[in-house]
Amino acid sequence: MKFILGTKLGMTQVFRDDGTVVPVTRVAAGPCVVTQVKNAGKNGVNAVQIGFGTQKLFRVPKAQQGHLKGLATVRFMRDFRTLGEEHGLKHGDTFTVRVFAPGEKVQVVGTSKGKGFQGVVKRHGFHGHPASHGHKDQQRMPGSIGATTPQRVFKGKRMAGHMGDARVTVKNLEVVGVKPEENELLIKGAVPGARGGLLLISTQEGTITVEQTAEEKGQTEKVISDQVIGDQTGAGHEAALGKEEKKESAVEEKEKSNE
Template structure:
């Protein structure tokens, strides 16, 4: 069964292997997550599993959400996430998923929002080259031409220009699990993970 869970990024550090080599790693706190909904699509192999993460008081969520949890006889959760899976064997509503579902050496996909860097110019955002820096030049950091004139008479969507940089969903595949601490529900992943410390992230293992 494919496994999807929600957690938070703790931070980055480094560990040393038996050869004395430094390995950059990221520490993630994953789950525990609870299966809150299973949707089966007839005549297809695609099923949807919804999981909940981080308990919350009923007074802080909507009545519709309270009714959703009450119908399943589950506690209230702050975050809900749905993912697709081909098989739903050995799972049921109310089952708790934790880092025990993952083993050292597994490769997982981690998704999260990258760090937002505000409104950035086209040089920083798209790595464009600057204009001449001589005294007579008036095109040091200006974008220059952004399109043709009368025809087509507009700027095409997707033109690389200044704008919001970062704060987008980023997924990194095949990150290796270096170590697991089941008591603290933490994973040590080789490499970097999108977002800043404390950000919500989703992991997925096939």
Template sequence: MSIKLLGTKIGMTQVFTDQGICIPVTVLKVGPCIITQIKTLNSDGYNAIQLGYSQVSTHLLTKPQLGHLNKTNSPALKYLREYKTNLSETFCVGQILKVDQIKVGDKVNIQGNSIGKGFSGYQKRHHFSRGPMSHGCKNHRQPGSIGAGTTPGRVFPGKKMAGRLGNHTTTVKNLLVIDINTENNLMLVKGSVPGKPGTVLSINSK
């Protein structure tokens, strides 16, 4: 059964296997997550569960947010995420999902926002080639022509140009779970995941 969880990226390190092989790993704090709402086909038109993560003080949430959580006697939770599932009847409101739902050796998909890198030019953002650097050339990192003249007389939407780089939703698939610490809700996965330390991640075990 596919398990959905929320977690936080702690950082990266490396571990060594019994054979002496060095493996780069990312340390994640996974859960505990509380089921705050269950949506069914009869009441909402589709089956889904809503997970809450990261308990905070009540003054950090708005009254509508607190009212929604109070309906199910849930504590004040900073993050809420909804996941579609065909097994909503197997869950109950208030149920706590922890990292022990995942086993060592499982493959997981991890989704989060990538690191934002601010305003970037053509070469860095789209890997365009630069102009000649020889004497007399005045086109080193300029964009050059961005469209035709009279026809069509405009720039087509979606033209690759300079702009914001990064900070978009990214999913890394099939990451191997190396180790799990159930006492501290920690999990080690092989390789890197999106975002910087502190980024909230969506973890989907296959």
């Protein structure tokens, strides 16, 4: 199973080698970091929690800061259920869009656009009433909602109400292109939600190739911190030497003036 988090950028079109035009959705996906690995024995479910995006520290709750201890503060965190514990991922592992390849079929989950309160024509596609032959101001009304005998409205009756702003899943979408340098996926067709909305992209087949393990990340951060400390120490030493030289020159000038 492969999965990743991303945000919708918009739609465009690409040309295949045979000249056909394919409408695609641009998705900014990854890099993602593993924030927690859950198992059925301890958490009641086998799942991998991954984080995506960046967030300022003061916007992250204290409890979440503790949960992300040792990791960068992320904006989104979502769980992906796994069939077992053989996924090979560990806390702190990082991966990018390179886990996907063109031609794969993916499942995309997102939140649809909110439409507010809508009538039955827009919400359910009712045909409406005739505009003539005795119908007055009834073109978009639902009509009868039940008979006299039960004296109630059955559950599930299609009526006016809130439309959109719901979790929507679209399956079997083709990955047309992968851009690792730009962290982008090109997915054929439309995906749920507005631009900037969070998307959960997954496939049931394949395994995730980790770009950087937690151990490698720790070693890299240690090398960088040592370099920064060394640079700061060197700069401080040079500044101290400069101050001593200025002090000595000032003393010499004062002695010359006294003579």
